[in-house]
Amino acid sequence: xRVTLRDVADDVGVSVATVSRVLTxxxxxxxxxxxxxxxxxxxxxxxxxxxxxxxxxxxxETRILGFISDVIATGARxxxxxxxxxxxxxxYGYTLLTVNTGDDPxxxxxxxxxxxxxxxxxxxxxxxxxxxxxxxxxxETLPTVIVDATSPTQSTPSVSPDEKAIGRLGARELLRxxxxxxxxxxxxxxxxxxxxRLDGFFAEIRGTTADVEVxxxxxxxxxxxxxxxxxxxxxxxxxxxxxxxxxxxxMVYQASTAAERVIGHDLAVISVDxxxxxxxxxxxxxxxIALPHYQMGYWGCTKLITSLLGNSLDLDxxxxxxxxxxxxxHALLAPGEPVDGASCILTK
Amino acid sequence: xRVTLRDVADDVGVSVATVSRVLTxxxxxxxxxxxxxxxxxxxxxxxxxxxxxxxxxxxxETRILGFISDVIATGARxxxxxxxxxxxxxxYGYTLLTVNTGDDPxxxxxxxxxxxxxxxxxxxxxxxxxxxxxxxxxxETLPTVIVDATSPTQSTPSVSPDEKAIGRLGARELLRxxxxxxxxxxxxxxxxxxxxRLDGFFAEIRGTTADVEVxxxxxxxxxxxxxxxxxxxxxxxxxxxxxxxxxxxxMVYQASTAAERVIGHDLAVISVDxxxxxxxxxxxxxxxIALPHYQMGYWGCTKLITSLLGNSLDLDxxxxxxxxxxxxxHALLAPGEPVDGASCILTK
DNA sequence: CTGAAAGCGCTTACAG
DNA sequence: CTGAAAGCGCTTACAG
Numbered sequence: 001x002r003v004t005l006r007d008v009a010d011d012v013g014v015s016v017a018t019v020s021r022v023l024t025x026x027x028x029x030x031x032x033x034x035x036x037x038x039x040x041x042x043x044x045x046x047x048x049x050x051x052x053x054x055x056x057x058x059x060x061e062t063r064i065l066g067f068i069s070d071v072i073a074t075g076a077r078x079x080x081x082x083x084x085x086x087x088x089x090x091x092y093g094y095t096l097l098t099v100n101t102g103d104d105p106x107x108x109x110x111x112x113x114x115x116x117x118x119x120x121x122x123x124x125x126x127x128x129x130x131x132x133x134x135x136x137x138x139x140e141t142l143p144t145v146i147v148d149a150t151s152p153t154q155s156t157p158s159v160s161p162d163e164k165a166i167g168r169l170g171a172r173e174l175l176r177x178x179x180x181x182x183x184x185x186x187x188x189x190x191x192x193x194x195x196x197r198l199d200g201f202f203a204e205i206r207g208t209t210a211d212v213e214v215x216x217x218x219x220x221x222x223x224x225x226x227x228x229x230x231x232x233x234x235x236x237x238x239x240x241x242x243x244x245x246x247x248x249x250x251m252v253y254q255a256s257t258a259a260e261r262v263i264g265h266d267l268a269v270i271s272v273d274x275x276x277x278x279x280x281x282x283x284x285x286x287x288x289i290a291l292p293h294y295q296m297g298y299w300g301c302t303k304l305i306t307s308l309l310g311n312s313l314d315l316d317x318x319x320x321x322x323x324x325x326x327x328x329x330h331a332l333l334a335p336g337e338p339v340d341g342a343s344c345i346l347t348k
Numbered sequence: 349x350r351v352t353l354r355d356v357a358d359d360v361g362v363s364v365a366t367v368s369r370v371l372t373x374x375x376x377x378x379x380x381x382x383x384x385x386x387x388x389x390x391x392x393x394x395x396x397x398x399x400x401x402x403x404x405x406x407x408x409e410t411r412i413l414g415f416i417s418d419v420i421a422t423g424a425r426x427x428x429x430x431x432x433x434x435x436x437x438x439x440y441g442y443t444l445l446t447v448n449t450g451d452d453p454x455x456x457x458x459x460x461x462x463x464x465x466x467x468x469x470x471x472x473x474x475x476x477x478x479x480x481x482x483x484x485x486x487x488e489t490l491p492t493v494i495v496d497a498t499s500p501t502q503s504t505p506s507v508s509p510d511e512k513a514i515g516r517l518g519a520r521e522l523l524r525x526x527x528x529x530x531x532x533x534x535x536x537x538x539x540x541x542x543x544x545r546l547d548g549f550f551a552e553i554r555g556t557t558a559d560v561e562v563x564x565x566x567x568x569x570x571x572x573x574x575x576x577x578x579x580x581x582x583x584x585x586x587x588x589x590x591x592x593x594x595x596x597x598x599m600v601y602q603a604s605t606a607a608e609r610v611i612g613h614d615l616a617v618i619s620v621d622x623x624x625x626x627x628x629x630x631x632x633x634x635x636x637i638a639l640p641h642y643q644m645g646y647w648g649c650t651k652l653i654t655s656l657l658g659n660s661l662d663l664d665x666x667x668x669x670x671x672x673x674x675x676x677x678h679a680l681l682a683p684g685e686p687v688d689g690a691s692c693i694l695t696k
Numbered sequence: 697c698t699g700a701a702a703g704c705g706c707t708t709a710c711a712g
Numbered sequence: 713c714t715g716a717a718a719g720c721g722c723t724t725a726c727a728g
Contacts, residue, residue, distance in 0.1 A: 015716075032713060056720090
């Protein structure tokens with residue numbers, strides 16, 4: 001039913017070998033140009049589409065990559081990683097077999113079986129947030145790149161956001177906006193980003209000559225618990241707030257009303273995540289440092305493919321070397337001005 | 349390098365035919381039980397994993413399904429469709445080849461080529477929001493199910509939310525909470541959901557004996573434009589608000605502060621979408637009707653697979669017949685009480 | 697109960 | 713410049 005090499009060969013009156021040579025671009029100097037043209041034309045006319053299974057079987061190379069994520073493709077951020085990876089894959093003629101484990105080892109095992117069955121050439125292992133992430137042992141010996149996480153043993157290449165740079169950047173923006181008594185709204189969760197952003201933040205503060213006071217407040221993700229402490233903290237003479245993420249920034253917005261502090265006037269606020277929905281909803285617009293999810297996906301996939309092909313990354317390609325931790329922003333702090341970039345951490 | 353049927357056969361001392369029979373479950377009464385046991389054991393010991401490419405080539409059936417979406421897998425809601433589809437696929441031994449078109453015809457064409465190359469058995473075509481959606485012509489003759497959209501020509505099976513039921517449900521909840529002067533905050537976008545939810549809403553209102561007044565206000569998605577009209581509207585004697593979606597609900601929350609109306613006290617609010625992030629951020633917790641994304645994905649994928657297998661849907665399976673347009677909810681209107689369900693619209 | 701053989705659709709070394 | 717042939721790893725009708 002589907003048209004095959006054989007069909008095209010019969011139509012033109014040549015052998016399948018010749019058709020194959022022409023259609024895989026191995027014909028220059030090896031097939032008469034007129035014949036090649038005929039073949040290409042017939043293939044197009046007949047709607048020939050090479051069978052990737054047969055090709056994969058023969059070549060022991062499928063050009064399929066397994067994209068494994070915990071619960072990532074579910075959230076908006078994870079979607080961006082997937083998109084970036086997909087764009088990179090497309091560019092090199094690869095396709096992604098996506099799979100979600102829901103952080104369930106049984107589900108993961110099932111999916112790893114499936115991916116192995118389809119003989120994917122390599123794996124992208126994506127995490128829903130930056131953390132040390134041990135690869136399932138079955139993947140340890142296979143071509144794999146970790147995205148938005150790091151290998152605890154450094155044995156696998158990975159891309160993750162430069163959390164310290166994010167902290168630095170946030171501090172810089174608040175200082176630039178004139179803030180001197182800063183509230184740093186953090187998370188109680190012991191994740192990589194908590195410590196690293198705080199480090200970067202203080203590193204930047206120490207580097208300034210201004211007299212700055214910082215208070216760190218950790219709040220949970222539930223507004224009902226966070227509200228009280230936040231209102232309390234905002235009632236003091238705070239003039240700048242660094243928010244660990246947009247969720248907390250949204251809480252700060254709510255609390256600021258109760259504390260009768262006007263954001264953009266009494267208070268400068270900077271946050272991290274650039275959540276689209278909150279961008280549309282918060283007033284005045286939230287200044288937020290974007291995490292480079294798309295870029296990490298793109299970089300991770302390119303890294304994987306080039307290593308599969310035995311090449312190294314093309315460092316002249318700006319999409320590979322220019323990995324900002326943030327791009328444009330509604331700049332509440334200095335309206336109209338975009339917030340600067342900070343880079344990713346690439347291993348190997 | 350990879351272990352094959354041949355390897356297992358040699359190890360046990362039988363032919364590949366016999367091994368194949370045992371491993372595909374076609375051995376009962378056709379292979380001696382002891383031999384079968386030996387084979388299974390050897391296969392497990394050697395870590396044999398059947399080659400899906402060879403199988404697909406031989407059987408002309410790959411058990412791969414193409415999951416095509418516009419920009420859907422990028423958002424949180426789209427992720428849920430994908431998850432549901434993935435769970436259904438896994439249950440039947442299928443795997444998903446996911447592809448994002450970004451609403452770009454060239455990208456779509458490229459991906460359709462790729463999916464055709466891999467000889468996927470069928471297609472799931474998912475939309476980022478409920479709309480009439482014409483299938484690319486190449487898919488028209490292939491097994492396809494549309495998810496979160498409807499075929500304008502009714503020629504392709506589809507699942508989409510029962511928007512009217514959502515409108516009805518919202519009205520019912522507001523009435524139950526005692527609201528009598530209702531503000532219906534809609535969207536100016538001419539999409540299916542706008543008209544259908546409004547229809548359902550008014551149908552429900554007309555069915556009540558209470559004396560209810562409704563005012564419809566359409567606002568765009570930008571807080572800076574919406575704020576003025578919303579504050580204005582809320583300053584009147586409104587006692588209930590139906591929000592077209594959570595984004596608008598968040599705007600209503602903001603505006604209510606400026607209008608000095610207290611949500612949960614002066615105002616009952618019901619919304620649609622159940623956006624997780626906003627659930628965590630809005631105070632008091634937002635009552636929001638969830639859209640059945642996971643269920644639509646699950647249903648669509650099951651529908652596709654059963655039609656591929658020549659079966660019809662198993663209507664005794666509750667996960668297929670019980671498709672609520674909403675599930676649990678923080679019920680601001682009547683704290684603690686979950687909001688009822690409303691079903692999906694399934695075609696064919 | 698079991699095996700030899702054909703064939704799914706490709707690619708490429710080999711021969712001419 | 714071109715073709716016949718082998719082989720990737722399976723499954724299954726056919727023969728025994």
